[in-house]
Amino acid sequence: MEITVSRKAHFNAAHRLNVPEWTEQENEEYFGLCNNANYHGHNYDLIVAVAGQIDPISGYLIDMKWLGKIIKTEIENRFDHKNLNLDCVEFKEINPTCENIAIVIWNKIREQLPENLKLKITLYETERNFVEYNGN
Ligand code: NI
Numbered sequence: 001m002e003i004t005v006s007r008k009a010h011f012n013a014a015h016r017l018n019v020p021e022w023t024e025q026e027n028e029e030y031f032g033l034c035n036n037a038n039y040h041g042h043n044y045d046l047i048v049a050v051a052g053q054i055d056p057i058s059g060y061l062i063d064m065k066w067l068g069k070i071i072k073t074e075i076e077n078r079f080d081h082k083n084l085n086l087d088c089v090e091f092k093e094i095n096p097t098c099e100n101i102a103i104v105i106w107n108k109i110r111e112q113l114p115e116n117l118k119l120k121i122t123l124y125e126t127e128r129n130f131v132e133y134n135g136n
Contacts (some may be wrong), residue, residue, distance in 0.1 A: 004051040004120075005061050009071045011046070011080035014039040015096040039083055042099070045124040046075065048109060052117040062117060074108040098125040102133040108136065 016039045017031040027035045034040070036049050048071055082088055084096035091102045102123040110119055124130040 001053065002051055003054055003061055004049050005064065005067075006047050007064060007067050007071060008047040009046040009076060011044050011076050012041055013044060013079050013082050013084050014041045015084040015091075016040075017095050017097060019095065039085070042086070042125050044079075045073070045130075046105065047122040049120040050113065051120070054065065068110045070109060072088050074112065078108075098123055098129065098131045099133075101133045106133050106135060113127055 005077065016036060017034040018027050019030075022030070031134070047107070048067065052061055054061050077121060079088060079101075084091045084101070088096075094100050102121050105123065106121045109121070113119055118134070120132060120134040122130055122132045
C-alpha cells in the first residue's frame with residue numbers, strides 16, 4: 001500500500017532566461033518577458049510529494065517537521081529572495097527555467113531523503129504554469 005504525503009513551500013526569486021548562443025532578437029522572441037535584461041521576479045509555489053510505505057509503529061510515512069526543515073534548508077534558504085542567475089551557482093551554466101529549477105530542487109531533496117521513499121516535485125512559476133518532476 002503506497003501513500004503520498006505532500007508539503008507546500010514558497011519562495012520569491014528573480015531570473016532571466018537567455019541563451020548566450022542566440023542573438024538578442026532570437027532570445028527576446030523566444031523567451032518574451034522572461035528575457036528582460038534587468039531580470040524580473042516570480043512567486044514560486046512548490047509542492048514536495050513523498051510516497052512510500054507507512055511506518056507501522058509511528059503511522060507516519062515521513063516526519064513532516066523533518067521534511068519541512070529539509071525544504072527550508074535546501075530550497076528556501078538557498079533560493080528565496082535571490083537572483084537565480086547571479087546568486088545561485090546551480091544556474092551558472094543552465095537557464096533558470098521552471099523545468100530546470102524543478103530538477104535542481106528534486107536533486108537537492110532527493111539527496112536528503114531515505115532511499116525507500118519516492119519523490120515528486122511540482123513547481124508553479126505562475127498560477128497557470130507549473131512543472132512536475134519525479135526523477136525519470
Ligand atoms: Ni520569468
